[in-house]
Amino acid sequence: MFFLSLTPGQFLGLLAGGAALVLALYLLDRSRRRQVVATLRFWTAAREAPRTQRRRRIQQWPSLLLQLAGLGLLLAALGGLHWGTRGPAARDHVLILETSAWMAARTGQGTLMEQARALARACVRALPARDRVMLVRADALATPATAFESDRATLERAIAESAPSATALRLGQALAFAARAQRLRGGSPGEILFVGSGRVSAEESENAFAPPANLRVITAGGPLENCGLRQIGLERSLRDPGQWSILVVARNYGAAPQRRRIRLEFGGAPVGSEELRLAPGAEGSATFRLRTQAAGWLTARLEGRDALAADDEATLELPALRLLRVLVWSGRPELLRPLLAANPWVRAEYRSPAGYEPDAPADVVVLDGFRPPVPPRKPAVWIEPPAAGSPVPVAGRARAGEAVGWRPGHPITEGLGVRDLRLEGADVYSPGAGDAIVAEVEEGPVVVARADPPKMVVLGFHPGRSRMRYELAAPLLFANLLRWIEPEVFRRWEAHAQSAGSVSVELAGEARGRVRVETEDGRAVPFTQGERGVRFFWAEPGLIRVLTGTGEMVYSLSLPQVAEAQWTPPAAVRRGLPPGAVTEPRAADLSPWLALGGGVCVLVEWLLYGASRLRAAGRGGLMGGRLGRLRRAAIKVGGRGR
């Protein structure tokens, strides 16, 4: 016999306290009561022989015993008195169910996930019914799916809802989380049950973690042969913007060497194919070149069948090539042609100033030495405009042989000014409030930039006519001018297809200061920035953009993150399903019957003693008087009604 919610000591203490209270109330109820009356005349008639010796003594033993019995029975019912023997105390288990990407691998008996779910259900059923279990889904993150739950239906529902994710298992982190959950829970901790393939990253496999002492491992599946794509990288050729360089990396996760062919398709049409020989646990890569200026979907496919189909194919979206259209209005096009032809991202068109059209289709307009009747509505580069029609007032003329000083810090002057450049002559401008000075001589500014749209740059000298035409600075100046005017066209663009999880991006020095990482719909992704680049974590398949000042990198996290190594638990770790629940001793719950008995005791005491006291009080007491008044008032009203 045991109490479910009280210890015997607590029960006896409560019973003793309650009994003392009942006894005190009983004696107080029957103690001498002082009362002021109108006269003692009639009381003497009512008095019998004095019985002062009965004061403070129990006069109605059955009443007191019934009250005490009722109290004891009700207290025992509240304490949850059971008949039988108490089983072992309930324990708190943590069930770690692996939901890594590898769990989608198919075996002869369904997927690993299906096997793991069946094993997890068997685990839950094997544990004693009163034990509580917390289900934790483990991939790159350990996510609790339930609290410590004793309801098996809830647990099985959570197990059934578990599905493979896109990331690899981080077992050490999951085990630490489980141990911490048991520690925070208090109570008596049970086992940490791990159900899964146990496939972990090479990093985690090398830095072996110490498994907790109460770990039990239930392994799902066995060795499987699988090859998968690891990464696809795309980049436009710097010399030829219409040509893509494509790198495809594949890995053999199995134990046997594999020969697999990689096929590349663009817009559904095959564009390349290469066979890879992959040793066990080794990676291989293939490089392709694709020439296209159109946008489309590039698909890399690893031919053949293996355990995991999700990493055999990856698709990337290629953007269309956009060249900068430059319309040059010049009577001396031969001077400018070499400067613009040096830039592969520029498509230049040369026209005579006589046929000037202010709305001619172009991204940038170059006006060489003439004043158009109508100013252009596009971004423009003015070269030696006549003083009468210059967009920036001309202040004078610089002497020949003046050395040019490039203003550092302006995007147009990046890479310029390292050499001593002397001009044969140049117009000197007096810039306005919103104008930026790019280059200057002793007399004043000779190159002025205006950032207000449409952007405009005014050159006080011709770069193709002076000695500058022999310098590398001339095409570089034009390239910088055009990049400053239309930065989007010159933005470096890379695309990578790889697995979800942790992504490291290496950045060039000039791009590190202005980095944004965001999802396809513009939501910011948290990242850390180091000396060599940025690092972020994204567990779901999707498109992540890394934007820098000079370029954009698109990461298509569409490949599953498959761990490279198989974790082998130490010999001391328990394996297999937990032993079946020992037949629990049966204990009968006496609470309802005790409550009923207590209620009967109280009712009997009330009927035998309490009701008579109330009746006596009701005849003459205040309450009785009020009741009497009410009764009489009712009679009176009835009588008047009649």
Place this chain on the structure above:
Amino acid sequence: MSEQPLVDQKFLEKLERLALRWQRSFPGLVGGHNPSRYPGFGLEFLDHRHFHYGDDLRAVNWRAYLRFEKLFLKIFRLEPHTPVRLLLDASASMATGGRPKFDYARTLAAALCYVGLVRLETILLLPFRAGLEGSCRCAGGRHRFAPVAEFLAQLRPEGRTDYLETVRQFVSRYVDRGLAIVISDFLDEQPCEKALQHLADFGHELMLIQVWAEEDRQPPWEGRLELIDAETGGRLELDFDREARERYTAAFDAHSRSLRRLALGNGGRYVGLSTDVEVEDAIFGPLARMVGCE
């Protein structure tokens, strides 16, 4: 904060249709409203008698003289102005009970005084404890009710009761007979019947109104009781149970019956009122049904 008035205006309006009556015939001067068996000046014809020298010639029945040639004198029923005296118990015992009997008693007294004022009676209000206390004379019509209410409101129940001394003072102070209304719980250590009989023997018509609280008649307590007399401070310890309560109630009822017998035996009236009965119900119920108050 103003005190609650003893009787409200609506209740006073209801009291307008009542009148105080008495059963005995009292000699006295004209001016009252209750007819008497004594002949005198009045409006209602009573009898004839022979004329004697000195009689008022205005009362001679001249028609009878023309017929019988003898002088007959018409005698009329006297409606004397009978003194009404209201004795109100203001002892400490009246303060006991869940609803204090004294509040009930003085409300009752106020109502009776108003009834008398409406009928142009003269009522002498006499609180008593160990003897008669200061009196208040009510006369002159209903608009003189306010002083009566003020007098009653300032009374406080305190002290002991001595019926014998009270009656002795009463009969020595008020020799002309009249209606004596006694409102009390009649709970004294000494029996009050002797004193009341003494009052009746002096020719006063008794109207005894016994007021009790329910716990005076049926004490609700049980168990060991230490009882303290509200007037004397005497103490008594006893075990009180159902049988004792029955004996107590029987003794109380016997006391009430002896008061009733005494009143009726002397041509007076008796009514017993519990404080649980509202004053209005008591006035228009037991008191109105009582012979003499209609």
